Amino acid sequence: MLLLAVDTATPAVTVALHDGEAVLAESGQVDARRHGELLIPSVDRVLAEAGLKLDAVTGIVVGVGPGPYTGLRVGLVTASTFAAVLGVPVHGLCTLDGLAYAAGTAGIEGPFTVATDARRKEVYWARYEDPRTRVGEPAVDRPAEIAEQVAGLPAVGQGALLYPEVFPDARAPEHQSAAALASLAAERLAAGAEFLPPTPLYLRRPDAQVPKNYKVVTPQ
The missing domain is CATH 3.30.420.40 (ATPase, nucleotide binding domain)
Structure with missing residues (x-):
């Protein structure tokens, strides 16, 4: 292999x-x-x-x-x-599962949170029981909106470092x-576990979008 x-x-x-x-x-x-x-x-x-x-x-x-x-x-x-x-x-x-696994090699056993920077003052995040077990599906939210759900848990990832008021116990790895x-x-x-298909998990629409109500010009 x-x-x-x-x-x-x-x-x-x-x-x-x-x-x-x-x-x-x-x-x-x-x-x-x-x-x-x-x-x-x-x-x-x-x-x-x-x-x-x-x-x-x-x-x-x-x-x-x-x-x-x-x-x-x-x-x-x-x-x-x-x-x-x-x-x-x-x-x-x-990707969050990879960060969670890395957290385990850094000595974090769980439960804990993984949070990455989603821009727009939001984070991609998920909770983990341990480095191999995610609780629920990944989500994208403003940190203040999930403060109660992650309270008291250590957190890893760049998103946790960006918002210390919500993730006061931020730890490595960052990336x-x-x-x-x-x-x-x-x-x-x-x-023999199953894997995800190689398709993007965006959780929201891309920043660049086709303008609405644009004028279509057709040849005469």
Whole structure:
């Protein structure tokens, strides 16, 4: 088994290789405006570090969000393209689940909250009983609206750091890690668990939309 994991649902452009037992190489850069520029060089870098070629990959793991439209799409399109070219499966995982798994490796057992920055003064968030068990579905809300639901819980993710009045016990990790995502995928594959399809989990409409009531000009 050789899994290539990518996630661009957050400001982190993160890539990792996992052989089913351990992470072989990983890369992570935080730049919310350069997902498209950074992802492929990151893939090349982790392959070179591991001394492997892309055709050795037997499966693709991708974070499906939630996340902002443009950045999230970069990772999903890249993952699906690699899978099609290589003829291997692509396994989708919730990005928040990857952060929760990473929280477990950092010593947080649960319960806790994962919150990432959704912009517009909102967060993408979910509660977890432990690093592998999410409570309910991911959501997007203003922090003040969920204060009672997350009160008293430690929280991880950039969204928690941005709103200390709601998440006073914010902890690492701040950003997504493809290494954690790949490790979680390897566990689920070994257990025969199901994965999400490689389609974006937006939770809301994209910022850029077609203007309403625009004038259509047709040729005479």
